[in-house]
Amino acid sequence: QQGATVRGRAEIVAEFFSYGINSILYQRGIYPPETFTRVQKYGLTLLVTTDPELKNYLNNVVEQMKEWLYKCTVQRLVVVISSIENGEVLERWQFDIECDKAAKDDSAPREKSQKAIQDEIRSVIRQITATVTFLPLLETACAFDLLIYTDKDLAVPEKWEESGPQFIANSEEVRLRSFTTTIHKVNSSVAYKKDSFP
Amino acid sequence: PNAPPARWQRKAKESGAPGPSPAAGMSPMKPANRSHSSSKTPSRTPGKSGSKIQSTPTKAGGDRYIPNRSTMQMDMANFLLTKENDPAEESPTKKEQQKAWAVNLNGFDIEEAKILRLSGKPQNAPEGYQNNLKVLYSQKMTPGSSRKNGRYIPSMPDRILDAPEIRNDYYLNLIDWSSQNFLAVALDNSVYLWNHTSGEIIQLLQMEHPDDYVSSVSWIKEGNYLAVGTSNAEVQLWDIQQQKRLRNMTSHSSRVGSLSWNSYILSSGARTGHIHHHDVRVAEHHVATLAGHTQEVCGLKWSLDGRYLASGGNDNLVNIWPCTQGDSGDFSPVQTFTQHQGAVKAVAWCPWQSNVLATGGGTSDRHIRIWNVCSGSCLSAVDAHSQVCSILWSTNYKEFISGHGFAQNQLVVWKYPTMAKVTELRGHTARVLNLTMSPDGVTVASAAADETLRLWRCFEMDPIKKKEKEKANSAKSSIIHQGIR
Numbered sequence: 001q002q003g004a005t006v007r008g009r010a011e012i013v014a015e016f017f018s019y020g021i022n023s024i025l026y027q028r029g030i031y032p033p034e035t036f037t038r039v040q041k042y043g044l045t046l047l048v049t050t051d052p053e054l055k056n057y058l059n060n061v062v063e064q065m066k067e068w069l070y071k072c073t074v075q076r077l078v079v080v081i082s083s084i085e086n087g088e089v090l091e092r093w094q095f096d097i098e099c100d101k102a103a104k105d106d107s108a109p110r111e112k113s114q115k116a117i118q119d120e121i122r123s124v125i126r127q128i129t130a131t132v133t134f135l136p137l138l139e140t141a142c143a144f145d146l147l148i149y150t151d152k153d154l155a156v157p158e159k160w161e162e163s164g165p166q167f168i169a170n171s172e173e174v175r176l177r178s179f180t181t182t183i184h185k186v187n188s189s190v191a192y193k194k195d196s197f198p
Numbered sequence: 199p200n201a202p203p204a205r206w207q208r209k210a211k212e213s214g215a216p217g218p219s220p221a222a223g224m225s226p227m228k229p230a231n232r233s234h235s236s237s238k239t240p241s242r243t244p245g246k247s248g249s250k251i252q253s254t255p256t257k258a259g260g261d262r263y264i265p266n267r268s269t270m271q272m273d274m275a276n277f278l279l280t281k282e283n284d285p286a287e288e289s290p291t292k293k294e295q296q297k298a299w300a301v302n303l304n305g306f307d308i309e310e311a312k313i314l315r316l317s318g319k320p321q322n323a324p325e326g327y328q329n330n331l332k333v334l335y336s337q338k339m340t341p342g343s344s345r346k347n348g349r350y351i352p353s354m355p356d357r358i359l360d361a362p363e364i365r366n367d368y369y370l371n372l373i374d375w376s377s378q379n380f381l382a383v384a385l386d387n388s389v390y391l392w393n394h395t396s397g398e399i400i401q402l403l404q405m406e407h408p409d410d411y412v413s414s415v416s417w418i419k420e421g422n423y424l425a426v427g428t429s430n431a432e433v434q435l436w437d438i439q440q441q442k443r444l445r446n447m448t449s450h451s452s453r454v455g456s457l458s459w460n461s462y463i464l465s466s467g468a469r470t471g472h473i474h475h476h477d478v479r480v481a482e483h484h485v486a487t488l489a490g491h492t493q494e495v496c497g498l499k500w501s502l503d504g505r506y507l508a509s510g511g512n513d514n515l516v517n518i519w520p521c522t523q524g525d526s527g528d529f530s531p532v533q534t535f536t537q538h539q540g541a542v543k544a545v546a547w548c549p550w551q552s553n554v555l556a557t558g559g560g561t562s563d564r565h566i567r568i569w570n571v572c573s574g575s576c577l578s579a580v581d582a583h584s585q586v587c588s589i590l591w592s593t594n595y596k597e598f599i600s601g602h603g604f605a606q607n608q609l610v611v612w613k614y615p616t617m618a619k620v621t622e623l624r625g626h627t628a629r630v631l632n633l634t635m636s637p638d639g640v641t642v643a644s645a646a647a648d649e650t651l652r653l654w655r656c657f658e659m660d661p662i663k664k665k666e667k668e669k670a671n672s673a674k675s676s677i678i679h680q681g682i683r
Binding site for chain 1: 539
């Protein structure tokens, strides 16, 4: 069970990213729907990938995120969706993380119940699902990329590399709800290429 | 600021449109004089009504549903309440706020951060994989079953009636057909009754305030009373013979979009997510509150044996409620289904198999699911490729029919339990909003955003089979007769 400790809260946030990224990949049709399976989480039915390579990649990112969240050295996670053909960025899901660096003490419990956090997470996940009703269609085959914004002085772990921000040239943005574990506050938003709308 | 424009303003905007004239000369539900192939008045764009999101005008302190939020979130909140409806001309983002957001989003100094990615990118989706979301946008017809089922179902509606001013709001339930063969239709702030036998049309009621509208209608089983839910949170009860209002039951705090009868209990679902049971025989009508949804209850149906109430909400949940309270005195659902990824308005109980329920999801879901509510298992799921607004089971065949939105605005008849498509009924030029069935089970009426009601004779009984059925029914009653003696 995830406790009310800093480590516990970091796990909750990392878990949210895992399910959130899976939801985006399913809802936006980046991978075929039959490669996803249904699981119960946050009182919702969520879709997660069964593709072993993809699972592995996501797990590696999420595990690293847990560490960085615990140490409060991560500022933002971005899911970039771009066209495979010409590399143009079509959609950009941005999750800003505000970390309470003062809360480093492992044993100090925080006042918010896990259920309350879960309720907030559930709202954000539902919003991600609902966005398909207004986001423009991704006409071409797309690939996704995960960018993590960390503190400048962080040592780059093995297997990770530095990258550019991969912004969208001409975008519309929609802000989604935020949730907080009292140690981390996650603000979500999605930006999409403006011209895509007929 | 979000209130829909007054009727005279809308009419002024849509000037030069032939067809039903405004209020004074309005003749709703008159058979539309048109050839079947052409669409309605050319100057109107079917589907996009041009009017703003039709939201409930907020009263200070009167509408509990909208919580206190920073203005940044209001767009998203409004969007979520209405995600099944077309976005208004003002998209979810507003120009002025966009700038502020852009600053906010990229607010912190990017110089201060390092951007990392994990190397060894996962492989992309296989070649030739086509994003299946295309079905949400394409005009192409999805390939249907070409197998003939042996029965002729006319592809044209029997009748097309005008339904001017019908509200294009996915969440409402605006039509119902009584056992006495009266079709009730809510057109904005009025309710009309169409006598299917005689063809006569009566205006039953019109709301006092021009900004108020009717949000749901439902006939009692006997067909002599009509329940009417309104945008100002009322549940009204009307006597049809006298054309008089018997009761006005106010217990909700937001619009009542769904209603369902179980004998003398009338259940109502509201925008807050609450369901109320009303005992219409007594003065203190509000006898129970069911709290199982966090957003608008748009689907509500009692099972035919009165044992369960199924509810579907804009929170994508389906709840199955028992008819009696638990030991604690509270009602809690015996099942909650979370599999739909969109609002659930289509809710229908199978007439020949008890405990079997069909549900349909909105735009982000597009699936039809069949459930056994006792075991909680999903017996079947099929992708309908389009927003599902309503499902009705046939009483004449082992089939059910579903109503859909973009892109084809069609009705689909499905075989059960094989889930094969029997036929698709096309004709509506804008999304279907509601379905209802005639008392003889032969005709299905569909109301759509193209401001028409179409009647489809899709469950016509073979005359020989019909005689057999009638014989079987009368045999039953004579047995009962003998028993009584």
